[in-house]
Amino acid sequence: MARGELMKKLITSYGRDDKFRTVVEQIIGEEERKGNRVLAGSLRKSLDRLGEGSTQTAPASKLLPFPDEARDFIQRVEPQRTPAELHLSHENKELFAGIIREFRQADRLHRHGLEVRSKLLFCGPPGTGKTMCAEVFAGELGLPFFHVRLDSLVSSYLGETATNIRKTFEFARRQPCVLFFDEFDALARSREEPTETGELRRVVNSLLMFIEQIEPGGFLIAATNLAGQLDQAIWRRFDEVVWFDLPNARMIEAYLRHAFRNVATSIDPAIYIDRLTGCSYAELARITQQAIKLSILDGNTGVTDGHLRSALRNSERRRARACEGGAGATSV
Numbered sequence: 633m634a635r636g637e638l639m640k641k642l643i644t645s646y647g648r649d650d651k652f653r654t655v656v657e658q659i660i661g662e663e664e665r666k667g668n669r670v671l672a673g674s675l676r677k678s679l680d681r682l683g684e685g686s687t688q689t690a691p692a693s694k695l696l697p698f699p700d701e702a703r704d705f706i707q708r709v710e711p712q713r714t715p716a717e718l719h720l721s722h723e724n725k726e727l728f729a730g731i732i733r734e735f736r737q738a739d740r741l742h743r744h745g746l747e748v749r750s751k752l753l754f755c756g757p758p759g760t761g762k763t764m765c766a767e768v769f770a771g772e773l774g775l776p777f778f779h780v781r782l783d784s785l786v787s788s789y790l791g792e793t794a795t796n797i798r799k800t801f802e803f804a805r806r807q808p809c810v811l812f813f814d815e816f817d818a819l820a821r822s823r824e825e826p827t828e829t830g831e832l833r834r835v836v837n838s839l840l841m842f843i844e845q846i847e848p849g850g851f852l853i854a855a856t857n858l859a860g861q862l863d864q865a866i867w868r869r870f871d872e873v874v875w876f877d878l879p880n881a882r883m884i885e886a887y888l889r890h891a892f893r894n895v896a897t898s899i900d901p902a903i904y905i906d907r908l909t910g911c912s913y914a915e916l917a918r919i920t921q922q923a924i925k926l927s928i929l930d931g932n933t934g935v936t937d938g939h940l941r942s943a944l945r946n947s948e949r950r951r952a953r954a955c956e957g958g959a960g961a962t963s964v
């Protein structure tokens with residue numbers, strides 16, 4: 633959005649805490665997008681400090697506290713990763729660029745009676761970057777990131793769950809943020825459970841109703857490894873579905889080059905592609921970090937084929953034993 637437009641919005645939001653905060657978040661997002669990370673960081677700090685130690689009635693409140701009852705299942709996470717660290721397919725890069733564009737020009741769309749896509753479902757095997765992507769996405773937009781552990785939310789507070797869900801959604805409506813629901817399939821499972829007729833089913837249905845009705849100030853993102861377990865009633869509540877896949881040959885090679893970009897190495901990534909096919913990004917991360925560690929322990933020799941092969945053997949051993957034990961190959 634043009635700077636002048638933002639300034640106008642900032643001024644007209646005077647005295648309206650939520651609006652003011654949203655506009656400042658947009659300004660921070662603009663600065664981050666332009667690569668002005670230091671300025672963006674300092675603006676964020678100022679925003680977080682607003683009202684601290686002041687006796688005046690500050691026009692903006694600090695980040696809204698989430699409900700006390702929710703602390704056991706919602707955690708605020710400070711995004712640490714950058715887009716450069718996240719490996720995404722070309723298709724997903726385009727998809728996210730489009731969603732970010734809509735968010736940044738939301739007013740323009742609203743003026744035409746159109747909504748931005750703000751409820752996203754991430755599907756894909758473990759370790760393919762669903763959580764990391766949600767975090768990076770929040771960081772890019774300058775929105776606080778909240779991780780909701782859905783299994784805890786749904787199962788541990790029966791009796792109070794409905795209230796907790798309502799409070800969580802009320803929070804997401806007032807506080808522009810990325811609210812990330814992990815293991816969303818837990819919800820589908822509870823819904824399908826044939827023996828479950830009582831409260832749990834009601835709780836799950838009320839959660840779905842909230843998802844349907846909410847117009848979040850930021851984004852609601854749900855992630856699942858088991859897309860097949862979600863029924864149509866769940867799919868249709870999301871504005872967009874994003875698929876995360878295991879890396880293909882090209883992505884494996886690109887990952888290795890990126891992972892070893894800051895270390896001396898003579899490794900040719902291309903020759904490891906076959907052995908690494910079927911690995912998730914999480915496994916690639918573990919293998920490459922292990923290889924780097926071995927090179928340091930050997931006296932900073934640089935990463936050699938020997939280091940990488942040793943890390944690979946260890947990963948294959950772990951995967952084989954986990955498969956025997958019944959764990960999914962990519963979840964180890």
Ligand SMILES: Nc1ncnc2c1ncn2[C@@H]1O[C@H](COP(=O)(O)OP(=O)(O)OP(=O)(O)O)[C@@H](O)[C@H]1O
Pocket residue numbers: 717718719720756757758759760761762763764765814855856857876913914915917
């Ligand atoms: N696309 C990716 N690009 C770069 N690194 C990745 C990617 N996906 C995963 N990783 C690495 O693996 C780690 C775990 O990934 P993440 O938790 O995002 O996976 P996930 O898909 O959410 O898994 P789960 O379904 O088990 O929750 C990340 O912290 C990162 O180090």
